[in-house]
Amino acid sequence: EIVLTQSPGTLSLSPGERATLSCRASQSVSSRNLAWYQQKPGQAPRLLIYAASSRATGIPDRFSGGGSGTDFTLTISRLEPEDFAVYYCQQYGSSPYTFGQGTKLEIK
Amino acid sequence: EIQLVQSGAEVKKPGESLRISCKGSGYSFTTFWIGWVRQMPGKGLEWMGIIFPADSDTRYSPSFQGQVTISADKSISTAYLQWSSLKASDTAMYYCARHVYGTDWGQGTLVTVSS
Secondary structure: OOOEEEEOOEEEEOOOOOEEEEEEEOOOOHHHOEEEEEEOOOOOOEEEEEOOOEEOOOOOOOEEEEEEOOEEEEEEOOOOHHHOOEEEEEEOOOOOOOEOOOEEEEEO | OOEEEEOOOEEEOOOOOEEEEEEEEOOOHHHOOEEEEEEOOOOOEEEEEEEEOOOOEEEEOOOOEOOEEEEEEHHHOEEEEEEOOOOHHHOEEEEEEEOOOOOEEOOOEEEEEOO
16 A cells, blocks of 8 residues: 655645645655645545646646656645645555545645 | 535444445546545545446455445446444545546535444
8 A cells, every 4th residue: 555645744834925745655656646635624625636747627827736756746836815725645546545644734 | 517416414323334325417427436535523535445337346445445335326327335334433524536536526425423
């Protein structure tokens, strides 16, 4: 089973700043099969990025994903107030398709 | 419009059985995997398993294998998550999601298990 470790656990930033979230896998994720989700309180997760760097439909271009192998990042170029939420990575290259433990992005 | 509509909240006692559902619409139900995800109160997302409705090919996380059963009825575009004997520790929100990466999500079903 691939274990995903996200860092930091909590990230405190201000609107307008740049956010960089990390997701590290315990073994290589095949074919860059990694996704990122955003979850706000009381809501279902929303897909942001799939295939490590492809934006899902309707996702603003301030969200970008990168990386390969065991190291992946989600970057939010300029934080908007609605971006403060919890972010999860998920690998779907090898069953079980595990999630990271999440990074909480909070307003500083 | 693609939608996944889940069944309503449930309150059960330990030892009882339960089946919750997830009905897909707006797309070809048999051509996309449907996964189930658990979220315990105040915690993160846990991948439980996934089913391909066309042939019911099913994969489980080792953490949930033997604890739940995932099934699908393609004739009514509905996937199911089932327990034969609930425990208090099954109290959680359960989500279904379309595709191996969740392009679309159900609204969630809150399951509360309490004596």
